[in-house]
Amino acid sequence: MMKVLGIVALFMVLGAHGDLQCEHRAPNVPKEWIDMQTSCVSAVRSHVMEELRAAMQYMAMGAHFSRDQINRPGFANLFFKAASEEREHAIKLIEYLLMRGELTSEVSNMITRNMSPNVTNWASGASALKDALMLEASVTKKIRNLIKVCEDDPANFNDYHLVDYLTGDFLTEQYEGQRDLAGKLSSLEKLMNKHGALGEFLFDKKLM
Template sequence: MRFFTVFSFFAIVICATTGQHCTTSPSNVPKTWIDMVSPCVQSVRAQIQEEMNASMKYLAMGAHFSRDTINRPGFAKLFFKAASEEREHAIKLINYLLMRGELVSNVSKLIKTTINVPNTYWKSGTAALEDALETEAYVTKKIRSVIASCDNPNDGSGFIDYHLSDYLTGDFLDEQYKGQKELADKLSQLQKLMGKHGHLGEFLFDKKLL
């Protein structure tokens, strides 16, 4: 086994350094284990794009609050973390499709190369938190739509994907609802601080986020 592993490694290195195309014969694995229906698959693929859109938006937020003229490191930390979490969600969905044998074609079209972020400026931390809460609510709604399409596919198959529905409900929706509550709490705290201390309240809240 160790000899085979070493041999494979050197074979890959030789192909990479010499520019040769190393190909293997395609496998002939039975397809009977693949049972996801097309509407469900397409919904999951679309959700991967939604997660990446949210990730890019949070990256823009993190970059905005990192600017020297804004200088809110606490907010930047919060949104950069959120960007990583959304990216992890996309990876989870990709891995799920791989597990179900459904990520075998059109992989290059899975993520759009150009992702539009409609807003790259937020006038305050309050505005950013409100935008983030709206974003999470939108993503939650889209996840529920994926579950609906997998519970009631419109292809006439009548196949109910219990496993995917349970996975999205127990893992994704649980995290979404907790995240929404956390953002709502932060927004409430910030509004109270700013109501009492004005712009100093945002400065104090930013330090708290650190």
Template sequence: MKLLGAFFCGLLCASAAVGDGLKCTLKPADIPSDWLDMVDPCIKIMEHQIQTEIQAAMTYLAMGAHFARDTVNRPGFSKFFFEAASEERDHAFKIIEYLLMRGQLTTNVPNLLKFPLKPPREDWSSAVSALNDALILEAKVTSSIREIIKTCETPKTSDFNDYHLVDYLTGDFLEEQYKGQRDLAGKISTLGKMMINHGPLGEFLYDKQLLKDEL
């Protein structure tokens, strides 16, 4: 089957090369645009959210790398933050897939990732400090998603209510955000109490529990 596909692709290239100076080009399909109903402000803010999610993933990667250092050696926290980075990356994928489903992202796709891929910082004084930063980061992401919902529910330049997207973000994204924020707040509370009672040993013991998925 792969050979057959390659053969037909070769035929297309050969036929195109005859009339277009050895360039393999295909004429874009003539697809009706009546089904494309997303309004421009909603498209733009969704594209920006892709960058927000990837920037969050980069921050979590920096956290995971910090706690993985031999001089820090907190494998539990490293594992936790690397997993958080994967979740944020998956969120970016979901938004891209949604826009594709709605017929968007047909042009200028590379521009979505043309921004500084650099976390705001690369080291933390303690695990509590990193968890606090993570909670602040999640709150910002949540606020960004709520802004999308506001924009797409009542866009200023149109009377189109994108109820499907609003329902999708409310059900799939916001609930996960709120649960994640509550989880981080609980971890900050518990770890803070352990460090008050046991000092640095509290962080060490908490890290072992994280590594074993006991928290």
């Protein structure tokens, strides 16, 4: 309580001397260090939305397999984890733009569009894994298109740093993720061909 009273007293003293201001002038910081091209920035902003859409689709998958009538906790955990990874990708891109001096305003506008999942029900774990693999392949293609935009800008500005970041970090993770999903789908289909619904049940336990 004494600490709060002390802070209030400090503000009263500052206000009495005219030093307390509710607003300040925008800082006069040179802009020469900001060198990203408009087309590249727009492409990155758009891809943030793609990552968030993928996250929402994975959330829908996780929720589906968490339903009491489905009850596949292994699949649910797999897809909820994938949703978290997609959100992390979006955050990384936002942080990158901020590092390069972009997104000084209208940050919230990047996440106001409709991101409802395209599909909310799956007939089996295999069908969900197929959709997940197709989703990752689509995201990979869009990352490659993003790289192309930032590498072949009309102003002949090759954004080497961003291209290297996307190629080394994002694409590597995409290719590894695609291979993992393809392997999981292959194993699941082999189990189901031999054991039917029991195969999916056993695979779900393995995912846990």
